[in-house]
Amino acid sequence: MVRMRSSEAGIRQDWIGGSMAFVITVAQQKGGAGKTTLAANLAASWARSRRVALLDIDPQRSLSRWHALRTPTSAAIRLAEVSGWRVAAELDRLRADYDIVLVDSPPQIDTDAKLAIRGADLVLVPVQPSLPDLWAAEGTLKLAAAERRTARVVMNRAQPTGALRDEVARLMAAGEFPMLHATLGNRIGYANAFAAGQGVVEHQPRSVAAKEIAGLAREIEAMQA
Ligand SMILES: Nc1ncnc2c1ncn2[C@@H]1O[C@H](COP(=O)(O)OP(=O)(O)O)[C@@H](O)[C@H]1O
Ligand SMILES: [Mg+2]
Numbered sequence: 668m669v670r671m672r673s674s675e676a677g678i679r680q681d682w683i684g685g686s687m688a689f690v691i692t693v694a695q696q697k698g699g700a701g702k703t704t705l706a707a708n709l710a711a712s713w714a715r716s717r718r719v720a721l722l723d724i725d726p727q728r729s730l731s732r733w734h735a736l737r738t739p740t741s742a743a744i745r746l747a748e749v750s751g752w753r754v755a756a757e758l759d760r761l762r763a764d765y766d767i768v769l770v771d772s773p774p775q776i777d778t779d780a781k782l783a784i785r786g787a788d789l790v791l792v793p794v795q796p797s798l799p800d801l802w803a804a805e806g807t808l809k810l811a812a813a814e815r816r817t818a819r820v821v822m823n824r825a826q827p828t829g830a831l832r833d834e835v836a837r838l839m840a841a842g843e844f845p846m847l848h849a850t851l852g853n854r855i856g857y858a859n860a861f862a863a864g865q866g867v868v869e870h871q872p873r874s875v876a877a878k879e880i881a882g883l884a885r886e887i888e889a890m891q892a
Pocket of ligand 2: 702703704725729771
């Protein structure tokens with residue numbers, strides 16, 4: 668089972684208003700888990716009050732294509748796309764110039780993803796309530812633990828009730844998956860906002876999805892308090 672709390676490096680205390688960006692790498696070996704959705708929505712949420720950069724290291728470039736859909740009226744978000752040996756250097760560059768850097772990674776743990784995890788202050792692992800998602804998350808959490816990175820699981824497309832959700836919750840508790848309290852429901856609003864090059868906080872600010880993202884952003888901010 669995955670154990671990482673004892674060995675994790677600990678969250679930096681200075682990220683809000685500090686001179687170096689707080690780096691969040693969204694990683695999960697399973698495709699379709701919600702990595703890009705999470706990165707886009709957190710970026711859009713924080714971009715209203717902070718300098719936010721995105722680093723897209725997934726060759727599919729979904730996040731870059733979302734970013735290309737943004738209009739001049741949307742809050743500014745810097746996008747960088749790199750792969751290979753340039754990942755670490757680009758991360759260093761962005762870290763110096765922004766408050767928050769969000770890295771969206773490919774659905775496999777390759778060298779690039781390892782570099783992005785190594786360079787992260789926090790690794791976010793989206794998990795949908797299914798066993799394959801959970802199994803894939805174990806590998807990502809082990810890698811984060813090996814790199815002594817703080818990692819947290821975000822339940823995505825959570826069902827409000829149901830046997831499967833309960834079973835996944837039980838397995839997570841048994842396996843000491845480090846969960847955030849905030850969860851994201853299965854909501855069409857996430858796909859609609861994405862198609863408009865927006866986050867849900869921009870697209871439908873009063874929606875349940877927007878409240879979920881705002882709550883998640885606050886919980887992440889509070890981790891360093
Ligand atoms: N909470 C959610 N509710 C509804 N649809 C979602 C949610 N999270 C992700 N999706 C959809 O699932 C698909 C895969 O999500 P994506 O973020 O691209 O996953 P990944 O980057 O891990 O491959 C997308 O079509 C996305 O719109
Ligand atoms: Mg993706």
